[in-house]
Amino acid sequence: MEQHRPPETTAACHEDLLxxxxxxxxxxxxxxxxxxxxxxxxSYLLRLGADAATAEEVVQESMLTVWRKAASFDRxxxxxxxxxxxxxxxxxxxxxxxxxxxxxxxxxxxxxPSQPEEADQTVWSAQVEARMRVAIxxxxxxxxxxxxxxxxxxxxxxxxxxxxxxxxxxxxxRIRLAMQRLRERIDxxx
Amino acid sequence: MIDTTPVFHPEPEVLLAYSAGSLxxxxxxxxxxxxxLCPRCRREVARLDAIGGILTAQLKPTELAPDALAAVxxxxxxxxxxTDDQVAAAVDDETRHWVPEPLRRYLGTSLSALPWKRxxxxxxxxxxxxxxxxxxxxxxxxxxxxxxPEHTHEGVETxxxxxxxxxxxxxxFARGDVATATSADxxxxxxxxxxxxxxxxxxxxxxxxxxxxxxxxxxFIRI
Numbered sequence: 001m002e003q004h005r006p007p008e009t010t011a012a013c014h015e016d017l018l019x020x021x022x023x024x025x026x027x028x029x030x031x032x033x034x035x036x037x038x039x040x041x042x043s044y045l046l047r048l049g050a051d052a053a054t055a056e057e058v059v060q061e062s063m064l065t066v067w068r069k070a071a072s073f074d075r076x077x078x079x080x081x082x083x084x085x086x087x088x089x090x091x092x093x094x095x096x097x098x099x100x101x102x103x104x105x106x107x108x109x110x111x112x113p114s115q116p117e118e119a120d121q122t123v124w125s126a127q128v129e130a131r132m133r134v135a136i137x138x139x140x141x142x143x144x145x146x147x148x149x150x151x152x153x154x155x156x157x158x159x160x161x162x163x164x165x166x167x168x169x170x171x172x173x174r175i176r177l178a179m180q181r182l183r184e185r186i187d188x189x190x
Numbered sequence: 191m192i193d194t195t196p197v198f199h200p201e202p203e204v205l206l207a208y209s210a211g212s213l214x215x216x217x218x219x220x221x222x223x224x225x226x227l228c229p230r231c232r233r234e235v236a237r238l239d240a241i242g243g244i245l246t247a248q249l250k251p252t253e254l255a256p257d258a259l260a261a262v263x264x265x266x267x268x269x270x271x272x273t274d275d276q277v278a279a280a281v282d283d284e285t286r287h288w289v290p291e292p293l294r295r296y297l298g299t300s301l302s303a304l305p306w307k308r309x310x311x312x313x314x315x316x317x318x319x320x321x322x323x324x325x326x327x328x329x330x331x332x333x334x335x336x337x338x339p340e341h342t343h344e345g346v347e348t349x350x351x352x353x354x355x356x357x358x359x360x361x362x363f364a365r366g367d368v369a370t371a372t373s374a375d376x377x378x379x380x381x382x383x384x385x386x387x388x389x390x391x392x393x394x395x396x397x398x399x400x401x402x403x404x405x406x407x408x409x410f411i412r413i
Contacts, residue, residue, distance in 0.1 A: 039251030082243030
């Protein structure tokens with residue numbers, strides 16, 4: 001296990017902290033995660049139109065869920081930042097949109113499992129995420145802008161097209177191009 | 191059942207909206223139920239979630255209330271309050287087999303116990319109380335070989351096949367496949383003869399039936 005340690009200590013650290021919470025209820029580890037992620041989650045919620053008090057509340061609820069669900073975190077499937085993002089996203093849907101967040105159940109007998117070789121591909125690591133970060137930074141601005149708007153403005157591609165004055169087809173093809181580039185970047189080097 | 195993986199997938203922008211959390215609940219149920227049947231799209235959504243995580247991590251931090259951490263730390267040992275999570279209802283084997291989660295828990299009961307409405311020869315429909323505004327969600331069950339009335343819609347109709355298969359101008363759609371039809375399509379899906387066909391449809395925008403038979407049905411199909 002030791003020689004497997006990724007070079008970026010900060011990224012590896014977050015996953016380690018989550019596991020420390022899961023294994024021994026490590027409150028110091030939680031406080032460290034909180035210090036890093038909570039202020040960013042607040043920005044995320046504010047960007048999506050929450051008022052400051054609600055944002056603060058949703059951040060607290062999200063971090064409490066991080067504490068409670070730490071045992072279900074699996075670093076082979078997602079990085080810590082990704083996992084925490086999905087928790088905050090779901091809390092936001094719950095609180096601000098007052099809707100449920102439907103998700104598939106990985107233990108559902110009706111689920112069609114991944115092929116073993118596909119499962120290998122999905123093994124996530126700090127390195128994959130670091131490459132992905134670089135790939136996002138290297139997207140042409142018109143593509144990365146659309147991706148950011150999709151995550152931070154709660155706009156459908158139709159609404160993005162309407163507001164930006166771009167034809168819907170252009171919005172769609174830019175999003176698809178961006179996704180394809182990122183996919184190549186990740187799968188190609190995996 | 192042979193575990194073939196789907197050929198037709200939700201549009202990439204729909205997967206992006208699902209990951210971003212901006213997709214409405216009805217379309218999210220359809221997308222997530224497709225994910226249960228589609229390893230390829232599960233991988234894609236995992237990638238998209240990672241993008242969301244990276245972009246969020248890149249946001250400039252906003253200062254929290256000074257007592258925020260203390261407030262959360264004080265609650266760590268609290269017992270979680272009972273959530274209003276939907277409890278999975280007891281359903282029969284047929285339903286468990288053909289309807290994956292999360293759609294299954296939205297049914298609340300077995301397929302055979304649902305109050306199906308007859309919509310013509312060998313066609314039954316079950317409107318689900320899911321979706322808001324102009325979005326409607328519905329289950330459609332047809333006998334093998336049955337043809338749905340020819341129809342078109344003002345918005346987008348997305349259909350997930352759960353059992354059997356149907357054909358229309360776009361091709362052959364079987365279990366797990368997602369068919370997306372827009373207002374430009376005037377289509378007439380026909381179920382394949384060998385098995386009944388069960389589909390979950392989400393329609394954004396009013397549906398209009400065309401053709402002689404369809405116009406007669408129009409008043410009935412309105413939900």
